[in-house]
Amino acid sequence: MTTSDDPEIARLADDPAHKDVKVFATDAIVSVIMAAPRSAMGWDIVINKVDGRLFLDKRHGSPIDFVSCNETGNDFMSEDPDPRGMPKPPPKKVPQKGRHPP
8 A cells, every 4th residue: 555545644644743744654665765775676656745745655566566585685586596597587466455456
């Protein structure tokens, strides 16, 4: 789920007690930003400015939705090489039970 669609973040953004908060993001988006210096895969974040506040969203179909293994390791995707020298297939999207399409 992206930040703009998260009902809990919407509730917090509307709460007068949090009127001074200027940036909103989900845990998935924050973790991508934190891992960015070592990330070997690309990612895509959209920043929406609404009433002077920033909402960090992921783009639909963004690589943030994909499972990666050892992405920030020193030997990114070096395990289990294909004996024919073929590139590995791209990571598969994580299934989310009960998720409604946007």
